[in-house]
Amino acid sequence: MSFMHVKLTHQAPVAPWGNAKVTFENQQALIHLSAQEPTRQAQAAARKLRSQGINQVQLEGKSWDVHTQWAFAQGFATAKGDFDIHWCGTDAEKTLLANQFEAANFAKKLTNATPEDLSPVTLATKAAQWLQTIGGSNVTSRIIKGQELLDEQWVGIHAVGRGSERPPAMLELDFNPTGDDDAPVAVALVGKGITFDSGGYSIKPSVGMLTMKCDMGGAATVTAALGLAMRNGLNKRVKLFLCCAENLISGRAFKLGDILTYKNGVTVEVVNTDAEGRLVLADGLQAASETKPELIIDAATLTGAAYMAVGSSYNAIFSPQANTITQAQRCAASVVENVWPLPLDPWHKDMCPSPYADTANSRPTKGGGAGGASNAAGFLWRFVDEQTRWLHIDLAAAFEDNDSGLWSAGATAHGVLTIAEMLND
Incomplete structure (x- = not known):
C-alpha cells in the first residue's frame, strides 16, 4: 500500500496548487498554513488531496497537533469509507484521535x-x-x-x-x-x-x-x-x-x-x-x-x-x-x-x-x-x-x-x- 506523506509548513508556497495552498515533492505533500484559521486550511487541503484520488496518507512532522490532524481527517473522509489515515504525535495524541475517529465514524455510518x-x-x-x-x-x-x-x-x-x-x-x-x-x-x-x-x-x-x-x-x-x-x-x-x-x-x-x-x-x-x-x-x-x-x-x-x-x-x-x-x-x-x-x-x-x-x-x-x-x-x-x-x-x-x-x-x-x-x- 502506497501512502502519501503529508506535512505542514508555515512557509509561503512558491507555486501553490489551488486556494488550499498545497505543493508536492515526490511522494510528499506540503500544506502551507498561514497564521489565521489553520484548522480550516488543513481541512480544505485534505479535500483537495482527496479530489485527486489520494486515499492513503501518513501525517508527518512536528507541526501537526491534535486539532489540525482532526480537521484534516474531517476533510479527507468520505461516506464510502475508502480511505486510510495514519496519525502522528505522541501515543496519547494518537489514542485520542483514534477514539474521536471511532466515535465520529459510528455517528457517520448510522446517519448515512x-x-x-x-x-x-x-x-x-x-x-x-x-x-x-x-x-x-x-x-x-x-x-x-x-x-x-x-x-x-x-x-x-x-x-x-x-x-x-x-x-x-x-x-x-x-x-x-x-x-x-x-x-x-x-x-x-x-x-x-x-x-x-x-x-x-x-x-x-x-x-x-x-x-x-x-x-x-x-x-x-x-x-x-x-x-x-x-x-x-x-x-x-x-x-x-x-x-x-x-x-x-x-x-x-x-x-x-x-x-x-x-x-x-x-x-x-x-x-x-x-x-x-x-x-x-x-x-x-x-x-x-x-x-x-x-x-x-x-x-x-x-x-x-x-x-x-x-x-x-x-x-x-x-x-x-x-x-x-x-x-x-x-x-x-x-x-x-x-x-x-x-x-x-x-x-x-x-x-x-x-x-x-x-x-x-x-x-x-x-x-x-x-x-x-x-x-x-x-x-x-x-x-x-x-x-x-x-x-x-x-x-x-x-x-x-x-x-x-x-x-x-x-x-x-x-x-x-x-x-x-x-x-x-
Missing part, C-alpha cells in the same frame, strides 16, 4: 445508512450494542416499542411513528460506572431519531425528502458523544434517551388537527406533521427530567430556521441558563467545533398558539414563520423540569447535502466532540 436498513428499532439496538461493547457491565438498557410506548404514556413517539409498518421505539440506556445503583445522574442525553422523514401528510417535496435519512442525526450524535466520553475515561452516571420513529403516510398516520396529551398534561395540536421532531423529543425530555439529572442535553436536526440563521458550519444552541451557554461555548472551542447561541426567552413557549390545545407544534406558515428555531426550542422547554439545567442543540452542521470545499457529502459528526467534552467537563 439507508432508511431501509435503519428502522427505528434497529437504530435503538445498534446504539445500545455499540455502547455495551465500550462500557460492558456498566451499561444497561431497554427498548420500549410499539404499543408499549402508549402503555408508558410516550404519546409523541408513538404518534409520529404509527404510520409506519415498522414500530417506533424509545431507547433508555444507563451508563453507571460508580457501582452505586442510587448514584445521581450527572447528565441525561436526548436524541431525535427520525430514521426517515417524509413530512407525513405535510409531505416534503422530493428534493427535500432525498436526504431525510439524516433526520436521526441527533440520536447518532449523542450516542457517539457518550461512547467517546466513555473511551476517554468518563466516571459520571449518564442516561441516554433516543426517540426513534419513521414519519410516513398511511391510514394509521397522525393527521393535521390531531391533539396529543402528553404525560405531563400538556396538550398539543398538530398543525404540521413535518414538525415531528419536537413531538418525539418532548417524550425524551420528560423521560430525562424524571431521572433528576444535573444537566439535560438534547441534540436534533430540528429546524431549517437554524440552518438559515447560522449556516452549515455552526450548530445552534439554546438554553434558559447563561452559564450553560457559556459551558457549551467553552467546550466547543476547546475541541475546535462551532456553536452559536440563538434567543430563548420564556415567551417563546407561547409562540405556537392553538385555540384547541395548550400549544400547537408549530405555526401554520411556511417554515414555522419568523424565529422558527427559537419557537421550536420554546416548545421543547415545556417538557423540561424547570429546576434542571438544559441545553438544546439544533444540528445545522450535522449533514452536508453535497460535496463542498470542506466536507464530502453526508454526515459530518459535527457536535460529537462538543457534547463529549461537556460530559467530561
